[in-house]
Amino acid sequence: MNILVLGSGGREHTLAWKLSQSKNSTNLFVAPGNAGTATIATNSDIGVSDFEGIKQLVLKEGITLVVVGPEVPLVEGIHDFFLKEESLKNVTVIGPQKLAATLEGSKEFAKEFMFRHSIPTAAYQSFSADGLEEGYKFLESLEPPYVLKADGLAAGKGVLILNDLKEAKNELRTMLVDSKFGDASRTVVIEEFLDGTELSCFVLTDGEHYKILPMAKDYKRIGEGDTGLNTGGMGAISPVPFVDDVFYKKIEERIVKPTIKGLKKDGIPYVGFLFIGLIKVGGEPKVIEYNVRMGDPETEVVIPRIKNDLVEVFRAVMDKALDKVELKIDDRAATTVIAVSGGYPEAYEKGKEILGLESIDNSIVFHAGTKKMEDKVVSNGGRVLAMTSFGKDHEEGLALSYSNLEKLCFDGMYYRKDIGFDL
Structure with missing residues (x-):
């Protein structure tokens, strides 16, 4: 199977890394990709909103599966575009149609959906x-x-x-x-402000059935102790230590099932990943927001824990047979720490050479804001790299990520040294 992953961040490198391991993956493309995806796939310099350019690439390379990473092309209707084009009708798109993507594209739409289906959330x-x-x-x-x-x-x-x-x-x-x-x-x-502890729940659905993927907890603030400005994410861990069987059951029964049923009841077709941002308030889960794709940097700890062949899982989504899939999850903890450009999330410089990539042991480096410049890898964004490691618990995984981050350097490199501090 020829596969295209759309996007250029750490999430897309992680998805491409996992898909490249499948015996069912013949040729793998990433558009536009980064320096990391270039080592395992063919990068194509096409923007995620360039639907015509994407169409030409899909037809030229005989691509039959498109995995959409970021939210923008979904909100802009890339899935609908594929459905309307006769030449693309046999291509499967992992990612919801435009109406469903409004769950992320409009906070008001999402809140109305939650209230309509009695899904616990903040008053607004x-x-x-x-x-x-x-x-x-x-x-x-x-x-x-x-x-x-x-x-x-x-x-x-x-x-x-x-x-x-x-x-x-x-x-x-x-x-x-x-x-x-x-x-x-x-x-x-x-x-209203909800006071509690946040976590991320990820669901994959074929429109009829669903699978709950490993849960994760990410850290958004730039400063240690969760201080300073919000970022796209400075690190993540999975599993979440405080999600026991009782709390998991509450999430599934009160939030996941009503969400999937609500989508069907409202006639909103949904195929792909659904991120549910949760907060634990006094032992009860409430929804903060929906995203219509995998989160980043949570993808860098969730996807590596899935042992299944991801192409086979996506095939089950294509066939609306996700209920026949048994997810196999690695029992170990996965952790990731993000290295960012100096000044991020405000003004920062690009083009800084990244040194030490060849010296990493027993961790996985997922590229985010990077690009190849001649024979060098240089920074090309605010969030530059994700260092993902496994351990018997998140402390062991984080220790390994931090020891490997010390082997890397680029001008202005910064990372939080307290990921998991609150656990």
């Missing part, structure tokens, strides 16, 4: 610029901290958590009136 209201005064009044009715979310996609930066009411009002105005996040904040969702 939505506001646009002409409802600014009502937004102020709603903020006044809440206890701090105040949670403001841009309705649309804002590259993981559209959520603000503020302790001061005056600051919250000012930020609401900036988002709605001054378009702080562009079109993404044309509508802003204000919701």
